[in-house]
Amino acid sequence: MRVLALTTQKGGSGKSTLAASLAVAAMQDGETVVALDTDQQASLLGWGRRREANGLDVQRVEPSAFAGTLKQLRGAGQVSLVIVDTPGRFGPDVALVLREASLCLLPVKPSILDVEAARPTVEQLRLLGRQFAFVLNQCNATTQARTLDAATALVSTGALAPSMVATRSDFLDSMTTGLGVTELAPKGKAAVEVRLLWQWIKAQLAGAKA
Numbered sequence: 001m002r003v004l005a006l007t008t009q010k011g012g013s014g015k016s017t018l019a020a021s022l023a024v025a026a027m028q029d030g031e032t033v034v035a036l037d038t039d040q041q042a043s044l045l046g047w048g049r050r051r052e053a054n055g056l057d058v059q060r061v062e063p064s065a066f067a068g069t070l071k072q073l074r075g076a077g078q079v080s081l082v083i084v085d086t087p088g089r090f091g092p093d094v095a096l097v098l099r100e101a102s103l104c105l106l107p108v109k110p111s112i113l114d115v116e117a118a119r120p121t122v123e124q125l126r127l128l129g130r131q132f133a134f135v136l137n138q139c140n141a142t143t144q145a146r147t148l149d150a151a152t153a154l155v156s157t158g159a160l161a162p163s164m165v166a167t168r169s170d171f172l173d174s175m176t177t178g179l180g181v182t183e184l185a186p187k188g189k190a191a192v193e194v195r196l197l198w199q200w201i202k203a204q205l206a207g208a209k210a
């Protein structure tokens with residue numbers, strides 16, 4: 001059972017939005033997924049409650065109970081992938097979650113402020129010895145200049161997912177409807193981006209520490 005954590009201390013980077021659509025894309029790819037929300041804001045849980053489609057378990061878990069929940073899930077032996085959403089801040093409680101992650105995915109918006117704001121998260125992940133990767137999210141779909149600047153800055157710090165995610169209305173609509181973008185508009189550009197991102201993450205998870 002692999003554990004993918006969405007994390008960054010920067011609010012609004014797209015952790016919850018990508019957690020939801022990645023959970024669906026992974027499920028459609030044959031994974032048995034449980035999505036866990038450790039953020040009191042409970043954005044992912046709210047998405048799960050709006051969700052009427054089947055096949056995905058979304059639960060709220062206190063950070064202090066996270067390791068125990070994973071142990072139970074591992075013991076039951078049914079789940080192949082846990083996707084966990086975390087708050088947009090760091091603290092001892094968030095560390096309890098991140099230390100269990102096989103891979104931490106850091107969504108970053110293509111702006112210098114967001115790139116710089118990712119640094120403290122990277123420092124914490126290095127202290128925790130966690131494997132991590134950035135994904136550029138909320139990129140301009142037509143103009144790539146800022147995206148390329150941000151990509152250049154991020155690759156000097158760590159792995160960067162080669163598939164970037166643009167600002168697209170499908171992501172907003174997915175959160176309203178409780179769907180993943182690959183369910184909402186399977187042939188849409190957002191769906192293509194999320195499928196590519198999931199395939200890249202899957203390959204990283206295959207090489208990650210258990």
Ligand SMILES: Nc1ncnc2c1ncn2[C@@H]1O[C@H](COP(=O)(O)OP(=O)(O)OP(=O)(O)O)[C@@H](O)[C@H]1O
Pocket residue numbers: 010011012013014015016017018039041043086087088089137138139165166167168169171172175
């Ligand atoms: N690729 C995208 N295209 C369009 N809107 C997006 C995209 N990614 C995120 N958003 C929107 O940006 C806002 C912030 O996203 P989200 O809540 O997922 O971020 P977050 O990192 O989980 O924030 P927080 O740290 O507050 O939990 C939301 O309104 C969301 O719908």
Ligand SMILES: [Mg+2]
Pocket residue numbers: 015016017039041043085086
């Ligand atoms: Mg969130």
